[in-house]
Structure formats: C-alpha cells, structure tokens
Amino acid sequence: MLPRKPTPIPNPLVLRVVSVTKQYGGKKAVHNVSFEVGAGEIVGLLGPNGAGKTTMMNLIAGLVRPTAGTIEIEGHDVFREPIQAKQARFFVPDTPAPFSGMTGAEYLHFVAAAYGIPAGERDSRMAPYVRGFHLEDHLDKKVSACSHGTKQKLVLTAAFLVRPRLLMLDEPLIGLDTPAAVFLKDALKAHAAKGGSVLMSTHLMFLAEELCDRVVILSRGRRVAAGTLASLRARAGDEQATLEELFLELTRNGTEV
Numbered sequence: 661m662l663p664r665k666p667t668p669i670p671n672p673l674v675l676r677v678v679s680v681t682k683q684y685g686g687k688k689a690v691h692n693v694s695f696e697v698g699a700g701e702i703v704g705l706l707g708p709n710g711a712g713k714t715t716m717m718n719l720i721a722g723l724v725r726p727t728a729g730t731i732e733i734e735g736h737d738v739f740r741e742p743i744q745a746k747q748a749r750f751f752v753p754d755t756p757a758p759f760s761g762m763t764g765a766e767y768l769h770f771v772a773a774a775y776g777i778p779a780g781e782r783d784s785r786m787a788p789y790v791r792g793f794h795l796e797d798h799l800d801k802k803v804s805a806c807s808h809g810t811k812q813k814l815v816l817t818a819a820f821l822v823r824p825r826l827l828m829l830d831e832p833l834i835g836l837d838t839p840a841a842v843f844l845k846d847a848l849k850a851h852a853a854k855g856g857s858v859l860m861s862t863h864l865m866f867l868a869e870e871l872c873d874r875v876v877i878l879s880r881g882r883r884v885a886a887g888t889l890a891s892l893r894a895r896a897g898d899e900q901a902t903l904e905e906l907f908l909e910l911t912r913n914g915t916e917v
C-alpha cells in the first residue's frame with residue numbers, strides 16, 4: 661500500500677477582519693474592509709496619509725469600536741471577548757507612551773505581569789532585547805527621563821518579551837536609530853519564523869518589500885489591493901514593478917477590489 665500523502669495543514673488564522681467600517685460623523689475613516697493574517701505571516705498595512713491605517717490598527721487593538729463588521733484575534737471577538745483578544749495581541753502605537761512614573765525595568769516587569777508571564781521567566785525573556793536595543797543603561801531611569809527613541813525601544817522590548825500571537829506595529833521604524841532598526845527587522849523575522857504573526861503599518865515601501873509576506877493597501881478608507889508582491893505584479897501585468905510603483909498606481913483612484 662502506498663503511504664498516504666500528509667494532508668497540508670492550513671495556516672491557522674490569527675486575525676480575521678470582516679467587513680469593518682468606522683464612521684466619524686458623516687465620514688467613513690474605514691469602509692467595508694476585510695483581510696486576514698495567518699500564523700507566521702508578516703503583513704503590511706499600507707496607504708497614503710489619511711487612508712485609515714491608524715484607525716484600522718486602533719480598531720484591531722480594541723481601542724476604537726467599529727460602526728459595522730467584526731474583528732477576531734485567535735477566534736476571540738475583540739469587543740465580545742476583549743480580555744482573551746487583548747491577551748493574544750500586543751500593540752506598539754506610532755507614539756509609544758510607557759507609564760512615565762515607572763523606571764524602564766518596572767515598566768517591563770509590569771507589562772510581563774499583565775500578560776501573565778511567570779516571574780522567573782521575565783528577565784531571561786527580556787535580556788536579548790535589552791541587549792539588542794542597547795537599553796542596559798536606561799532600565800533604572802524613570803521613563804519620563806527617556807528620549808522618544810528609548811521609550812519606543814522599551815515598548816518594543818515589552819512586545820517581544822510577551823511573545824504575542826499577533827504583534828501589531830504602527831510605523832515601527834520611525835524614531836529608531838539605525839542599529840535598532842536593523843535589530844528590530846531581524847527580531848520581527850525571528851518572531852514570524854517561530855509562528856508569531858505581525859501586522860505592521862508603514863509608509864516605507866522598502867521595509868514592506870523586505871519584510872512582508874503580503875500587503876493590504878488602503879486608500880480613502882477602502883481596501884484597494886491585497887496580496888503578495890508577485891500577485892500585485894501579476895495584476896498590474898508588470899513583473900519588474902517595485903512595490904512603490906504598484907502602490908502609486910493602486911492608490912491613484914481608490915477603486916475597491
């Protein structure tokens with residue numbers, strides 16, 4: 661008897677965004693947007709200024725309630741099961757604001773405790789990121805005395821020590837020095853290689869091209885494209901097109917697909 665071919669295991673979904681709309685007054689900041697992120701994927705959320713990226717991130721993080729549609733993280737509805745959904749994600753906003761009255765070390769231990777990381781594991785989990793982001797001299801300082809970039813490195817260290825199923829980053833490279841940016845890119849690749857998922861909004865096309873398995877492109881609140889670079893090139897009929905060229909073409913008129 662021939663050995664049975666193993667059934668391919670589908671990439672389990674970590675994030676499901678279904679027909680989400682967010683309306684402010686009479687204006688739709690996000691309009692009927694759907695997309696998914698699978699385990700181990702790095703997905704880029706791209707779009708021109710005002711496209712709805714930050715609104716989308718805030719909706720997924722559970723900070724803003726959608727006008728319509730549903731969002732699930734690891735199968736937990738962000739608003740009906742907020743504790744479970746929030747335990748499965750970590751959000752690094754574009755202007756990270758760790759608690760300023762704490763020292764850096766107190767902040768990291770506070771976040772670790774909030775996510776239920778056992779006390780005996782916290783130091784060893786944070787150590788590679790403290791070294792990688794060169795935070796050794798900042799852990800005993802009050803957060804309020806840290807620079808913007810150092811605050812960002814503290815929040816990123818907290819994110820990695822938690823090892824969330826879904827790591828969400830809004831413009832992660834802005835404000836980081838070059839060594840930290842290189843370390844962050846490697847850390848994100850390693851996170852995904854271990855099965856963690858990443859959703860990252862960015863204006864930096866080179867970053868999306870280097871890191872992302874797929875991108876979702878928003879324009880004026882609508883999803884105008886989603887897929888791999890290869891699929892976007894095939895759709896444009898240009899195998900050589902850069903992501904920047906495709907982005908400019910796709911966001912020119914904001915047609916929904």
Ligand SMILES: Nc1ncnc2c1ncn2[C@@H]1O[C@H](COP(=O)(O)OP(=O)(O)OP(=O)(O)O)[C@@H](O)[C@H]1O
Nearest residue numbers: 684688689690707708709710711712713714715716
């Ligand atoms: N709290 C709010 N109240 C009213 N309008 C809002 C609010 N937040 C966002 N908007 C509007 O929603 C739209 C999308 O904004 P959003 O910040 O999500 O875009 P973005 O893609 O993140 O832009 P950028 O790249 O400039 O950061 C904009 O027209 C913005 O003015």
